[in-house]
Amino acid sequence: DVVMTQTPVSLSVSLGGQTSISCRSSQSLVHSDGNTYLYWYLQKPGQSPQLLIYKVSNRFSGVPDRFSGSGSGTDFTLKISRVEPEDLGVYYCYQGTHYPWTFGGGTKLELK
């Protein structure tokens, strides 16, 4: 199975600040069809997860441009700029390239 390793496990950030989360996969996430099925989700406290970024760098509908994704192969990054209170929660990366589809362990974003 593809192991998705997120760092750090937790993160403290000031409102209005900028931060980033790293996600590394145990093998390349480039699919034979040429796509890289790497996604980012945010789970706010008490809520279901919500999709932020799909296929590495595409923002999902309604996601503000403060969120950006980048990376390739096995190394990926989610950047959050101008952090707002509603950005707090647990962030998960996820790969849909190889079965079984797998999630990272999560990164908890808290206020400093």
Place this chain on the structure above:
Amino acid sequence: EVQLVESGGGLVQPGRSLKLSCAASGFTFSNYYMAWVRQAPKKGLEWVATISTSGSRTYYPDSVKGRFTISRDNAKSSLYLQMNSLKSEDTATYYCARVAEGRGFAYWGQGTLVTVSS
């Protein structure tokens, strides 16, 4: 507006069975792959099953393969998860999700809690 509403969770003894349902609305259900994702208490997310638009293809991780069966009724815009031979490690909130944007889970339900305990 896309809505996914799960039901059927509850307390069940180890070794018993349970069937979850998910009622979908706000989109053409038959056009989308659908999936189940679970989250054990205070833990991370785990993909459980995916089904193709027609229901002819299904996919599972080894942790549930042979015990869980995903199915759908496109006429009723409904998704199901039949869970047999339940174990304590199956205790989790189970989310129904619409697969989109390639292989991502674009929309999620609110989840239904399954507790496996004697």
